Amino acid sequence: MNIVPHDHAFGRDQAIDAAFQPLDAPTDWDAVIRDAAQINPEALIAELRAGEPYAVNELNVLKTWRLNTKIRIAHRYRRGLPQHDKHTCASCGVRASVPTITREWRVGQCLHCEEMPMLFPAERMDRGPLFVAWDSASGTWGLAWQRGGVGDRDKTAAVVVIGFGSYWDAYASLIAPMRFATIYSRACPPGTSVDAGALTPAGELFQQTLPLTPERWVAFCREQMKKATPEGVEPYDWEIRQACDSFFGKSQD
Known part of the structure; x- marks a missing residue:
């Protein structure tokens, strides 16, 4: 998401509105899993490869993750593997986690919570x-x-x-x-x-x-x-503060 360079106040108002909006509507992963039999992983793989090489941006991160996740769901269905783990999602505490590697290493996350950081990067x-x-x-x-x-x-x-x-x-x-x-x-x-x-x-x-x-x-x-x-913000102020915090923190060890 890039703001339009019009003037200071205009750009700030654009950024404020965008801050509360996801990049895209959340995926109904429960519906995707219910319809796993209808997913064509070969077609999704072809679609994924057709976009290569991907520019590094937020929309492509979301797109490729969604395609890879649907491919994984389809293959697990074909092999008769479960789509959910026995654990409840460590983030929302509502849905069951997925039985594959996730951001939350302790007991896993559901796909909805996996997607959230990519919708609000x-x-x-x-x-x-x-x-x-x-x-x-x-x-x-x-x-x-x-x-x-x-x-x-x-x-x-x-x-x-x-x-x-x-x-x-x-x-x-x-x-x-x-x-x-x-x-x-x-x-x-x-x-x-x-x-x-x-x-x-x-x-x-x-x-x-x-x-x-x-x-x-x-x-x-x-x-x-x-x-x-x-x-009024000093150039590289955040980086300077981080470096100072790191230095003095190590000095006290």
Whole structure:
């Protein structure tokens, strides 16, 4: 996704809108598996090879993964192999995981959760202390905040958002600031970028009456995105900070 170079505010508004939109509609993988007998893997392989060599971009990553996944489903059907594992997806906790290599090495993921990061691609997954969580009190998905680990004296934890109808809605909302930073930074001058971590500032977030509804969370994120600007950002600021953190971290070992 590239924004149109019109002017600063115009490009920023484009990036804000795109941050909350997937690259494409999610695939109904349950339907694909139900119709596995109708899949022609030879035709899909031919389609996959016809596009070679693929340019490295987000749309091609999604396209090739989808084709390879459908080919795998078809071959497992032909060989009488199961399409689902005995484990529940480690991410959404709703669907069964797939019995092949996935991003989540512990117990696997379902195909829906495998596809999500490709529908909302971000160059740097700087989620900070925010993460998707199930809120048992409301029976909905939400976003939680936790900073500080074992042994740390200063710990912060809070339920930030509740009310999402599904894990995927919550994930898309969580990733939106990082997605915005990815899209908008492409239009920034070389060496500068928008800091994804600065788009969910703790100071302003905790001034809100928590937990937020999904609608209020989106409004909060949009407000922070409107403030984002590469102007005044030192060239290669993020890389310099990372190098300094790495150096001093190793110095203390």
